[in-house]
Amino acid sequence: MDTRLLDAQPTPLATVAFASDHAGVDLKAHLYSLVQGWGYPVLDLGPEPGQSVDYPDYADKLAGALKTGPATLGVLICGSGIGISIAANRHAHIRAALVSDTLSAQLAREHNNANVIALGARLIGPDLAADAVKRFLATGFDGGERHARRVAKLG
């Protein structure tokens, strides 16, 4: 009997942190519920609905959460996704990919080892956003030498 099989545990799923600005709160709530339903530990860093906030503050919050853990992946949302992705990428330990399609979400993990997916709530619909997030979470870093060398230069 191979006891390794008995002892084998499923790989624990990454803890996923969520943050947005006011334009992104509804999409954040939608994606948070879905990702939680898929079995991932989740963390909502705000804001609450009804607040008007500045996207750089919430990008910084999420960057802080990924620094301290336990969250290792993040979802950031603003109106276009542009401002919050720029703000997130000011942090050397964040590789935030602004995506508007599922393939980009996959390539962001495979080639760039992205740890944050950024979305524009006014531009992407909720189902496509969910599909992109699902693919992002399900894809690992390709780890090839060329990609690793380029990612190292982002550090």
Added chain:
Amino acid sequence: MDTRLLDAQPTPLATVAFASDHAGVDLKAHLYSLVQGWGYPVLDLGPEPGQSVDYPDYADKLAGALKTGPATLGVLICGSGIGISIAANRHAHIRAALVSDTLSAQLAREHNNANVIALGARLIGPDLAADAVKRFLATGFDGGERHARRVAKLG
């Protein structure tokens, strides 16, 4: 006679710098020719076709060119646009917007005062890319207090 009208000069067009990785050289050449044809002073920072390069190096080159001038706006291209946009946003004076549509290109200028448009050569077609770049170059920063406050937090 109102001499102000006689003295009025057209606003000089921004100098636009271009850089890419190997996956982006063809789209770079296409957009460079178009933007030059629209009357903008242009600057090609490479690479030449046939080289294999690392996208962070060319993001850094473009960031350097926007720091020293005369270029004040930039176009960056890699396979997905993700890696080169992350690399560009490591620089505090760069606000690089990865876009896959024309409205995003406009919002990037209006709301985020983006000075770089990033494109994914494997994901966006040449005509849509051209339309996005045209809109990006033609749009100014909205300058409203909320937007300015948020952009200042990216600095």
